[in-house]
Amino acid sequence: MIVAVLWVVSVLIVGLMTFPYAIPLISGDTPKNLTGEATKQIILGVENMTCEGCFVTITKSLTKLDGVSEVKLTLSPPEAKIYYDPEKTSIEELIQATTNVGYPSFIKEDLIQ
Numbered sequence: 441m442i443v444a445v446l447w448v449v450s451v452l453i454v455g456l457m458t459f460p461y462a463i464p465l466i467s468g469d470t471p472k473n474l475t476g477e478a479t480k481q482i483i484l485g486v487e488n489m490t491c492e493g494c495f496v497t498i499t500k501s502l503t504k505l506d507g508v509s510e511v512k513l514t515l516s517p518p519e520a521k522i523y524y525d526p527e528k529t530s531i532e533e534l535i536q537a538t539t540n541v542g543y544p545s546f547i548k549e550d551l552i553q
Contacts, residue, residue: 479509479523482531484545486538489518494543501537505529519548 486498495513498520502511507528512521522534531547538545 483549485548501541
C-alpha cells in the first residue's frame with residue numbers, strides 16, 4: 441500500500457516538473473499580475489494547429505511577450521486562452537506572435553475580469 445502511494449506521488453511530481461504549466465490546472469489558481477489583480481483573458485482561434493507539438497511553438501511565441509502570464513491551448517476546438525496584462529501587450533501583438541510562427545489567429549472571445 442505504501443509503495444503504491446509513493447509511486448503515485450513520484451509520478452505526479454515528475455509529471456509536474458516536466459509540465460509546469462499544468463500546475464495552475466491542478467491547483468485552480470488564476471494568474472495574477474504583480475499588483476495582485478487578475479490579468480485580462482482572451483480566447484484566440486488558432487489556425488493550422490493540428491498536434492500537441494504545435495502547443496510548444498505557440499506557447500513559446502506568446503510567453504516571450506511582456507505581460508503574458510499564462511497560455512492554455514486546446515486542439516478541439518483549436519484555440520488559445522491567454523492571460524495577459526493589457527498595459528504591457530496588446531491583442532494585436534498576441535495575434536502577430538502566433539501568426540509569425542505559422543499559426544494565424546483571430547479574436548474568438550474577449551473576456552473581462
